[in-house]
Amino acid sequence: MKNNQKSTLLAGDIPLPVLLSILACLLVLLVGVAVGVGAVTISQPVVWSVIASKLSIYSIEPFWSLGRENIIWSVRFPRTLLAAMVGCALAVVGAALQSVTRNPLADPHLLGVSSGAAFGAVIALLHTGMILGAMTVPIFAFIGALSSILLVLAVANFSSAYDAGRLVLAGVAISFVLSSLGSLFIFMGDHRSSHTVIFWMLGGFGLAQWDQLGILFIALIIGISYLVYKARYLNVMTLGDESASTFGVPVVRFRLAVIIICALLTGAAVAFSGIIGFVGLMVPHIVRILVGADYRKVLPLSALLGAIFLVAADIIARTLIPPEDMPIGIITGLIGGAAFIFLMRKKQMLPQ
């Protein structure tokens, strides 16, 4: 254990509650900045006063215009919260999957979830029309995500698959099939509308709505609570299936449970934001470099760091080429990749 601590950057230096508090404060600060910047710059006093008055924290005589209030409350605040929740979900899912598949390159999109979601989105955007109103694309994307995970489990014949490798291969295969089907449906649709699909695939939070956030929040609470509760199991799973069984972990059942939870979380995140890469792969590794491989620390810190990372990325996406929003996937790929390479050079990636 000592050896493990020495090979991390922060382990032992800062107690976990303090570290969590620091990151939580940083997140709140970033949320304020995110709500303040964009095509229109709004001062922090206005930002927090509007939020406080809307949340009925305290009553205040409005010193801001109705337009600014609408920008803050109807556009930016839900968008920023969505970014935080999606970042949180993807980072936690990435961390959990890296444990149960014993694959350091596992990320939320490994098991075909994003390809399934993209396929659902293509159907909704190019073929069905908005038959379910504003929720059409999220619902179709979510159904696509869940269908893909069911296909993966069926192909991997999960009940008898004791090794994670088979599962990963099934995920890759289903991913390719669904990607090809998605491309086929793009080709068969009005190709002039395909930019909408491409934009969705690159990810973004531009159309966040208050009534959608609740769904993701509930999924997040349930998913993260379960994973944190089973953090000890996740620690043991990194040692291999046989060792985990020796420690009393019902390996197959637990892996199945984690994969379904992860699929639900990823499906919910992807449904509202499109496909955002690198967060689920990179954040857990950064956390391990900082505090070690103990999942009791890795999960909560990944959640906060994932949220911080995506909120920061969204700030960049909205300020780079105003008044337009750059797709968030471009930002996460560029920043994430660069940060990852930098950290790997600074410090050898910790073994699982």
Added chain:
Amino acid sequence: MPYLHSVKTFIKALLLLVICSVSYANQTFTVTDLAGRDVTFSSQPERIILGDSRYLHALSILDQEDPTKNVAAMLSRLDWVDYGSYVEYLKRFPNLKDIPIIGRSSADSFSIESAIDLRADLAIFSLDGHGPNARHANTIKILEKAGIKVIFVDFRKSPLENTPKSIALLGKVLGKEAKAQTFLNFYEAQLSKVTDKIKSLDANAPAKVFIHSRVGVKSGCCETMARGMMASFFDAAGAHNISKAVVPGIAGFMDLEYLLTNQPDLYVATAVGSKGMPKESKDDELPYVMLGAGTPNDFAEKSLYDSIKRYKLNHLEAVKSGRAHALWHGFYNSPLNVVAVQVAAKWLYPKHFSDLDPEATLEHFFNEFQAIPLTGVYWTTLSSDEYK
């Protein structure tokens, strides 16, 4: 006596209330847009967002003096999507360059917060096409919550059916109903010159047409329109669009081999370029077919020739027999579309429509219903011997 005074005061107050209610009722009006949505206005909109900068042509119909004066912002830069018209509008209305651009052609690039901050009170979006459309329920919801009314018009999806409805809608919303009605009378009269005569044609042997869409935008052969948009004009003019059998959706691609084995009687390229546009020529070869404002015929014809050569379409019988044409691409999303129908009819059945004069129709349209003068040609034919 004080009782009588109270009664008088009460009656006065009641009368005042009735007068106010009546005047408010007169101000308040409800319209049904092209997406079938009922939208209620309490006053005439004064700050408008155009979901497509090319809607300036539609606004010009209603206000020839200055169609830009109430435009608070727009999507898709006019100098990118219709360079020739942009130059002409800029000459007359220099303030055009100061109108904020709050998005490109895709709906996803639309900046909602810019729209709110600009204190717009109306957004005019397309039922289908550039900018947010009727499928973007979230965008509409956010804008309406911020007090920006949204109406949908359509010059693109079902252009001939929806252009009159769209102009009538805009006339009602912008308080220009008389001007809108004048245009509608003209539009219906010009359209019926084709549709009435088409009925007497032999329906068993319609002329076959191939529409080569946005020539030069995509490198491969050949982008086409099968339904709606430009295809509607040729349908109305009695053509058989050969793309319909191959392309499942509205637009798609046709293979050169298919074209050579299923020869069209008529080849029509749509022109996205205009003379003077940036990156106009490369090695003296024009990258797009050029038509529209400020484009002379010889220039347009040369651009059509260059494109046909580049796409190896010179083996088509239509090209060899002098039935290769080009049509301004802007017709597909514009109230000028009735002119395109007349041009199509003239190309398809020249004998049958010998008395039809699309040039005169276009001229009348610009003189009576546009804020910019008619400069340049909006269609051309590969007629010169050197190009055959």
